[in-house]
Amino acid sequence: MPDATRTSAVTAVASWRDDNGKHPGYSHQPDPVEKTFGSDVFGERAMQQRLPKDVFKRLARTIRQGEPLDPQVADVVAAAMKDWAAENGATHYTHWFQPLTGLTAEKHDAFIVPDGHGGVISEFTGAALVQGEPDASSFPSGGIRTTFEARGYTAWDCTSPVFLVRGANSVTLCIPTVFVSWTGEALDKKTPLLRSMEAVSTQAMRILRFFGTDAGVSRVTSTLGAEQEYFLIDRNFYYARPDLMTCDRTLFGARPPKGQQLEDHYFGSIPSRVLSFMADAERELYRLGVPIKTRHNEVAPGQFELAPFFETANIACDHQMLVMETLKRVAARYGLQCILHEKPFRGINGSGKHCNWSISTDTGVNLLDPRDETHTNMQFLVFLCAVLRAVDLHADLLRASVASAANDHRLGANEAPPAIISIFLGDMLLDIITQLESGAPRSTLKGGNLELGARTLPQIPRHSGDRNRTSPFAFTGNKFEFRAVGSSQAVAWPVTVVNTIVAESLDYVATELEKAAGAKTDAKLQGAVAGVLQKIVKQHKRVVFNGDGYDAAWHKEAEKRGLPNLRNTADALPVLRDKKNIDLFKKYNVLSKPEVESRAHIFVEKYVKQVLIEAETMVSMARTTILPAAIRQQTELAEAVSATEAADVQATDLRAQLEEHAGLVVNLRSATARLDGAIGTHMADPFKHAVQIRDRVVPAMADVRAAADELEARVADDLWPLPGYREMLAIK
Numbered sequence: 001m002p003d004a005t006r007t008s009a010v011t012a013v014a015s016w017r018d019d020n021g022k023h024p025g026y027s028h029q030p031d032p033v034e035k036t037f038g039s040d041v042f043g044e045r046a047m048q049q050r051l052p053k054d055v056f057k058r059l060a061r062t063i064r065q066g067e068p069l070d071p072q073v074a075d076v077v078a079a080a081m082k083d084w085a086a087e088n089g090a091t092h093y094t095h096w097f098q099p100l101t102g103l104t105a106e107k108h109d110a111f112i113v114p115d116g117h118g119g120v121i122s123e124f125t126g127a128a129l130v131q132g133e134p135d136a137s138s139f140p141s142g143g144i145r146t147t148f149e150a151r152g153y154t155a156w157d158c159t160s161p162v163f164l165v166r167g168a169n170s171v172t173l174c175i176p177t178v179f180v181s182w183t184g185e186a187l188d189k190k191t192p193l194l195r196s197m198e199a200v201s202t203q204a205m206r207i208l209r210f211f212g213t214d215a216g217v218s219r220v221t222s223t224l225g226a227e228q229e230y231f232l233i234d235r236n237f238y239y240a241r242p243d244l245m246t247c248d249r250t251l252f253g254a255r256p257p258k259g260q261q262l263e264d265h266y267f268g269s270i271p272s273r274v275l276s277f278m279a280d281a282e283r284e285l286y287r288l289g290v291p292i293k294t295r296h297n298e299v300a301p302g303q304f305e306l307a308p309f310f311e312t313a314n315i316a317c318d319h320q321m322l323v324m325e326t327l328k329r330v331a332a333r334y335g336l337q338c339i340l341h342e343k344p345f346r347g348i349n350g351s352g353k354h355c356n357w358s359i360s361t362d363t364g365v366n367l368l369d370p371r372d373e374t375h376t377n378m379q380f381l382v383f384l385c386a387v388l389r390a391v392d393l394h395a396d397l398l399r400a401s402v403a404s405a406a407n408d409h410r411l412g413a414n415e416a417p418p419a420i421i422s423i424f425l426g427d428m429l430l431d432i433i434t435q436l437e438s439g440a441p442r443s444t445l446k447g448g449n450l451e452l453g454a455r456t457l458p459q460i461p462r463h464s465g466d467r468n469r470t471s472p473f474a475f476t477g478n479k480f481e482f483r484a485v486g487s488s489q490a491v492a493w494p495v496t497v498v499n500t501i502v503a504e505s506l507d508y509v510a511t512e513l514e515k516a517a518g519a520k521t522d523a524k525l526q527g528a529v530a531g532v533l534q535k536i537v538k539q540h541k542r543v544v545f546n547g548d549g550y551d552a553a554w555h556k557e558a559e560k561r562g563l564p565n566l567r568n569t570a571d572a573l574p575v576l577r578d579k580k581n582i583d584l585f586k587k588y589n590v591l592s593k594p595e596v597e598s599r600a601h602i603f604v605e606k607y608v609k610q611v612l613i614e615a616e617t618m619v620s621m622a623r624t625t626i627l628p629a630a631i632r633q634q635t636e637l638a639e640a641v642s643a644t645e646a647a648d649v650q651a652t653d654l655r656a657q658l659e660e661h662a663g664l665v666v667n668l669r670s671a672t673a674r675l676d677g678a679i680g681t682h683m684a685d686p687f688k689h690a691v692q693i694r695d696r697v698v699p700a701m702a703d704v705r706a707a708a709d710e711l712e713a714r715v716a717d718d719l720w721p722l723p724g725y726r727e728m729l730a731i732k
């Protein structure tokens with residue numbers, strides 16, 4: 001479509017909307033959602049209304065330009081915040097942060113202070129707003145601190161708005177904060193995220209300056225929209241399954257006759273109880289200012305998805321944590337359990353969290369939109385090639401950023417992207433990349449400026465080619481979609497990694513461009529840019545793959561191309577300690593060496609602990625739940641054999657059944673004993689322990705499961721002690 005048409009279409013839509021508002025006899029009435037959206041957030045609008053003008057201006061400068069906050073300003077802001085919160089029923093406040101557990105943490109303080117006359121007054125100071133000091137000794141630090149040096153500080157992140165959390169009879173003011181140690185090391189997921197956003201901004205600005213498109217732009221931010229997949233099952237089933245209660249996934253379960261074969265669930269009509277739940281959860285999220293946009297049935301029975309409108313990465317990450325918590329909390333009201341685990345049911349699709357990521361100027365230009373400003377196509381290609389290079393160079397890190405015991409069940413199965421990291425570009429962009437590789441769009445370069453040069457590139461339709469569902473990192477029109485992220489994961493860490501590797505790549509490209517351009521005139525600049533991009537494409541195009549990521553042939557091909565295939569967590573996490581990666585985080589001030597090492601340590605320990613918890617749950621369930629049922633069945637069979645024979649009736653077949661059953665019971669007992677043995681071997685080095693867990697415990701768990709599932713398929717339904725897949729997935 002020629003650009004003029006597009007522009008006029010856009011203008012038409014815009015003016016239609018204007019007309020709609022202005023038409024005589026019609027005036028836009030805010031609907032209930034518009035009225036309540038963000039009502040539990042002390043955001044910019046509320047601040048502007050309640051703060052003295054100069055205080056608001058100074059705070060806005062801190063929020064937008066990162067200027068230090070004056071303590072006096074903080075006092076005024078805190079007082080206004082407290083008044084607003086108290087008017088809304090809040091009695092307490094908390095610094096809300098994201099420790100390395102992957103969850104959020106809070107410790108509530110009442111607003112009250114003694115008034116010296118036996119009463120209290122309600123107070124909230126700037127100091128209390130800006131800084132807190134929770135006893136940090138029980139949060140994972142990965143060896144950064146010992147317990148006796150437990151000091152940790154929380155510090156207000158004013159770029160993410162404070163909000164209210166409502167309980168049945170309580171309201172708490174939540175203040176998003178970072179969490180750092182006494183020595184200043186990051187103990188949380190937000191600090192490195194903010195630092196990585198800074199790095200992207202610095203480097204992206206260099207590219208904009210190079211192209212002269214930086215007028216009026218003071219920052220570049222990364223944007224994020226995270227699609228959340230989840231399962232819902234009836235709570236009664238959840239409470240009847242120790243594995244679900246302890247591990248958020250089923251450790252046992254025979255395949256039901258009807259799973260997702262008929263593909264009748266995806267985008268199907270939403271069951272009424274589920275829809276009520278969704279509406280309620282969304283209402284709560286709207287109050288918190290989380291812009292939930294879409295909801296639908298996912299592929300697996302009992303699986304659903306919700307997606308927000310994208311936001312600045314930092315806010316989106318905070319909101320994503322609220323989404324997970326809200327889904328869990330609200331589901332209970334409807335007698336449902338929300339399961340966020342990556343693979344709650346074997347043989348049925350698991351859940352992911354596609355992280356849609358882009359970078360945008362603070363003037364609202366999406367730098368990964370090929371058509372936003374057609375004349376800056378060349379600039380778009382620079383950003384595109386920078387991402388391409390980043391993903392190729394740091395595929396190991398991307399893979400490691402999504403490694404977990406839970407995601408191991410999903411990545412590489414035929415439902416989620418493979419563990420091999422590649423980029424999907426679509427046919428049109430692939431073609432352009434190929435053109436770039438063969439030496440630039442030199443043929444029709446007219447005139448001497450960038451705008452003209454860029455015009456020689458083909459028009460890039462927004463949806464260039466088909467969708468591809470199998471790629472771990474796909475270009476989808478005007479953003480990249482990192483699809484390997486797990487459904488239960490806190491997204492701050494994978495987004496930090498994407499930001500950091502792209503910042504590094506932008507740094508490289510900017511330096512190359514500046515070098516190549518030198519004192520060249522505009523006319524020659526074209527060639528310089530093309531030359532830099534050509535080199536990048538040549539070196540890194542191996543990471544581009546537009547085909548079917550599930551295909552075995554791709555795995556072979558990827559190996560030939562030298563792409564890493566880190567199949568599981570035990571393979572993936574050690575790369576965090578590689579010099580290349582430690583240097584990278586350090587260079588862009590995202591994480592120091594101890595900070596990276598502590599994270600590697602925490603993540604690998606988490607893997608070990610999680611699998612061990614599952615393994616122990618499995619042993620206990622096998623011994624105390626499943627075996628007793630199987631033995632009751634055996635007794636019934638044995639009694640049937642003797643009763644039949646006593647009645648002088650042939651019992652050969654019954655006896656065979658009994659023998660077969662007894663054999664299955666022996667299998668389960670011995671598999672359980674083997675698993676129990678495998679659990680027992682402890683190792684001091686968590687990295688070695690992880691390998692041992694993967695090689696011994698995980699296969700032993702598979703054996704126990706196989707033996708138990710075989711029994712489930714044969715034991716009398718009234719004797720089987722656990723709800724099965726059939727009922728759990730069907731009842732909505």
Ligand code: ADP
Binds near residue numbers: 356357358
């Ligand atoms: P699907 O990938 O299933 O087609 P949708 O188009 O519904 O999903 O959702 C895509 C997600 O990408 C949404 O959360 C949307 O807000 C987000 N998104 C769109 N543009 C950007 C952008 N520039 N940066 C980050 N996320 C974006």
Ligand code: MG
Binds near residue numbers: 227
């Ligand atoms: Mg998607």
